[in-house]
């Protein structure tokens with residue numbers, strides 16, 4: 449089938465660098481004589497028919513901006529087969545021949561369903577701060593989120609040292625360990641609690657006290673949020689009630705999702721956006737742009753529809769060794 453009009457949407461949590469990918473898609477397509485239809489607010493906006501025609505200037509001056517100019521959403525309706533049928537009817541009525549989806553593993557499952565149920569051509573671009581998608585070493589936004597969290601922890605360290613305090617700093621990433629591990633290593637955290645770790649409070653307290661005994665004036669414990677944000681408060685209460693240890697909690701939250709993308713996110717997103725258009729035009733669907741062995745390339749979308757926590761787990765030993 450000849451592709452004349454490409455649809456593009458963002459889905460799931462926004463991530464810094466999504467705009468760079470949108471820009472690359474629009475500019476590549478237009479340079480190849482192809483029309484681009486922007487779909488606002490992800491799958492929810494698609495179901496409401498929220499379209500905007502994209503031109504060269506609609507993606508001007510966005511490369512440095514966080515968030516996504518197309519906006520995004522989580523759409524429970526799209527999990528249902530009848531709503532995906534409705535989505536394809538809307539896409540076809542709009543003369544959209546193929547769809548580029550920038551999002552995480554959940555969004556890719558939605559894309560895969562469009563292909564399996566309706567053979568609608570789809571190409572994914574991994575955009576999530578969580579870096580938790582199978583078969584790609586990288587997802588757009590991860591390094592910016594990590595950099596933001598590092599800067600926040602460095603500031604907290606100033607206060608922690610000045611008051612000789614212990615801080616529990618909770619980072620995002622849901623069930624992924626990636627942000628916690630990279631931030632922990634890069635900030636010299638005294639401890640990192642991963643999403644599924646059963647917290648060993650006694651060990652935590654022993655580690656803190658050992659540090660104090662050798663003259664440490666502060667302890668930073670990085671807590672991966674896990675399925676539900678806020679687990680740091682539970683840990684804080686146990687430390688206080690059972691061990692009489694005062695720890696302060698700082699939940700970094702959504703500041704990690706916003707902000708101007710760092711160089712890696714801009715560079716990788718630009719390559720991915722370009723490659724995604726070429727894949728659609730070449731009939732390479734359903735597919736997804738990935739980073740493997742440091743190179744941006746295409747793979748089958750089916751390889752990237754599961755969550756993975758493989759990317760950084762190998763660094764837990766390093767973090768432990770360096771934090772003694």
Ligand SMILES: Nc1ncnc2c1ncn2[C@@H]1O[C@H](COP(=O)(O)OP(=O)(O)OP(=O)(O)O)[C@@H](O)[C@H]1O
Nearest residue numbers: 460461522523526527551552553554555557558576
């Ligand atoms: N199994 C599925 N079938 C169809 N659609 C799905 C499926 N899983 C998720 N989706 C769609 O994708 C949307 C985004 O999924 P999800 O909330 O898991 O975020 P994500 O894409 O993984 O990104 P992030 O984790 O960065 O927020 C969902 O709201 C839903 O509309």
Ligand SMILES: O=P(O)(O)OC[C@H]1O[C@](O)(CO)[C@@H](O)[C@@H]1O
Nearest residue numbers: 461576577578620621622673705
């Ligand atoms: O912004 P929301 O919808 O509350 O989602 C928060 C979740 O989204 C992410 O930021 C990206 O998946 C996770 O790290 C976090 O758990």
Ligand SMILES: [Mg+2]
Nearest residue numbers: 552553554576
């Ligand atoms: Mg996800």
